[in-house]
Amino acid sequence: MESVAANEFLTWIHRRGLKAQPSGYPEGYSLRIDAARRFSHFWTFPRDPIGLPAFFARILTALDPWSFGFLWPTTGFWPAAAQPEWWGFGVCDIVLKAAGIPNGWTGAMRFERDELSAVVAVGFVHLLFQLDDVLVVPDHARQIVRTDHHDVVHVYFADESRVASFVECMAEAGYELPTELPDETFIRPDWMAE
Secondary structure, X not given: OEEEEHHHHHHHHHHOOOEEEEOOOOOOEEEEOOOOOOOEEEEEOOOOHHHHHXXXXXXXXXXXXXXXXXXXXXXXXXXXXXXXXXHHHHHHHHHHHHHOOOOOOEXXXXXXXXXXXXXXXXXXXXXXXXXXXXXXXXXXXXXXXXXXXXXXXXXXXXXXXXXXXXXXXXXXXXXXXXXXXXXXXXXXXXXXXX
16 A cells, blocks of 8 residues: 555545545545435444454445555544554554554555455454544545444445445345444435335
């Protein structure tokens, strides 16, 4: 992986028609695809940590084919050095270093297709330890993946026609769409029956 300055990444996504909106952090931005509310779905991830890597890898491989992509923390920066009072940060620190993410880096990380295992590892620690949300933006930018501290992973689609085949691909691997909201703070999406 290679580090990419925040302004360079934000320029790249703007050229692909994506919109960046402040995430509430000084340097952070969330990305969205137009009509993303209608064309987005989420999956609750497996409770058993052993299943997290396969789940996250399935999402990334179900996207339209891609050669490279970017990881973007919605805070705008990656976690800094380990905090000894919580062992989870130490584990995250080791995984992020192994993936090539500099301590406290402000900006995105560019990855190649052959670095999928490193991307899955980064997603794994963010899901497991409920760290700040991280976006995965493949080179085509037709879908965006977002880890979420609400124990779900969102997929945003630029084209509604792609949603059904993606949902089917996930279901074939045993990852059905949820039928209940993950918690009371979640806004019920249009696709989820009441």
